[in-house]
Amino acid sequence: MSLATAPLRSHLRDGEMAPFPDVSALPILDQELVDELCRLAPLCDKDFLQSLLGEFAQSAGQSIGAMRAGVLAHDAKAIGNAAHRLRGASSSLGAVRLSRACIAVEKTLRGSHGALNLEKLQNTVDEALEALRIRFARE
Amino acid sequence: MASEKLVLVVDDDPVARLLAANIVRSLGCVALEAGTAAEATRLLNERKPDLVILDGLLPDTDGLRWLRKQRSEGNAVRVLFSSAFWQDLGSHRTLTDELDVSAVLGKPMGPGVLARSITDALRPRPSVPPVAR
Numbered sequence: 001m002s003l004a005t006a007p008l009r010s011h012l013r014d015g016e017m018a019p020f021p022d023v024s025a026l027p028i029l030d031q032e033l034v035d036e037l038c039r040l041a042p043l044c045d046k047d048f049l050q051s052l053l054g055e056f057a058q059s060a061g062q063s064i065g066a067m068r069a070g071v072l073a074h075d076a077k078a079i080g081n082a083a084h085r086l087r088g089a090s091s092s093l094g095a096v097r098l099s100r101a102c103i104a105v106e107k108t109l110r111g112s113h114g115a116l117n118l119e120k121l122q123n124t125v126d127e128a129l130e131a132l133r134i135r136f137a138r139e
Numbered sequence: 140m141a142s143e144k145l146v147l148v149v150d151d152d153p154v155a156r157l158l159a160a161n162i163v164r165s166l167g168c169v170a171l172e173a174g175t176a177a178e179a180t181r182l183l184n185e186r187k188p189d190l191v192i193l194d195g196l197l198p199d200t201d202g203l204r205w206l207r208k209q210r211s212e213g214n215a216v217r218v219l220f221s222s223a224f225w226q227d228l229g230s231h232r233t234l235t236d237e238l239d240v241s242a243v244l245g246k247p248m249g250p251g252v253l254a255r256s257i258t259d260a261l262r263p264r265p266s267v268p269p270v271a272r
Contacts, residue, residue: 033249037158040250043165055153084196088223089154091247099247 023104023124026097028131033094038139049136052093056132059089060125067105067118079116080109086125095128144168144261145186149179149202150194150221155246159192162253168261176200183209188216190241190260192253195222206238217241217260221248 041048063086070078087102101124105116146163150156151174160170171186173179176197183191195202206218220234223246234240241260244252 033247036249036251040162040165044161045164048161052154052157055157059152059154085152088152088246091223092152092155092158094247 023097023100026100028095028097028127029135030094030096034132034135037093038136041139049139053129053132053136056089056093056095057129060086060129063089064118064122064125067116067121071116071118076109080106083109090128093128093132095132098124098128144190145171145188146257146261147171147173147179147182147186147188147191149173149176149191149197149205151175151196151198152194155194155221158250159253162250163192163257166254166257168257174198176202176205179205180209183214183216190217190219190257192219192221192257195220203233203238206234206240210238215239219244219253219256219260221246223247 037052038049045051063082066082066085067079070076070082083102083105087099087106090096090098090102101121105121108116144167146168148156148159148163148170150159153174156172156174160172163170168189171182171188173182176199179191179193179197182188193202193206197205202220202222206220209216218238218240219242220240221244231243234243242256244256
């Protein structure tokens with residue numbers, strides 16, 4: 001089985017595979033919050049929005065990396081902590097679809113069953129980054 | 140708002156910290172940043188900030204425990220407590236009643252909410268008339 005769709009084996013019974021939560025109906029970004037960030041930019045440090053984007057990209061990469069390591073080690077706590085960090089970073093920037101996907105990961109872990117589709121989570125990170133990049137470039 | 144107020148932002152999430160620090164600066168205040176409780180304690184003692192924006196979950200302890208320790212040592216610094224778990228009413232009452240937190244902010248919060256909360260928290264408190272003997 002590929003790491004991308006690894007179940008949390010220590011928590012799974014045979015055949016139990018929860019699908020990756022369908023968050024596609026949610027907007028990628030909370031436009032209201034992102035607009036607020038953009039309005040704040042002129043009052044902030046130079047390159048404020050680019051710094052935010054850079055920190056978010058780095059933080060998200062670290063969180064996904066920690067989840068991969070957690071899956072390999074069958075360490076549900078490490079995966080949950082990484083999901084919580086990613087949820088926090090994404091919600092700060094209004095990346096609601098990603099934030100909801102992270103909440104679903106945390107719920108899956110608490111429910112002691114489910115599957116973690118890291119490939120889809122990575123895609124959700126990428127689409128959030130791209131949407132923010134496009135939005136911030138307009139400023 | 141009076142300028143040059145010192146505000147300590149304590150959050151292990153670098154995105155949230157960067158955001159809060161910039162909001163602090165946009166209000167004409169000086170932002171100090173800590174990613175751990177240990178660093179927060181050092182900055183609190185060395186720089187004596189006017190306000191602390193404290194995240195509920197830190198890598199080396201939780202915000203509630205950290206704040207309780209500061210209060211037990213007599214530190215009366217004003218605090219805005221931010222947490223994704225603010226719905227926990229038990230903690231909310233502990234924070235406002237027992238630990239004298241200026242406001243509890245639910246994460247995620249918009250920049251405007253945080254800016255208004257900082258402004259409110261830094262307002263001079265009404266002076267209490269002396270008790271007649």
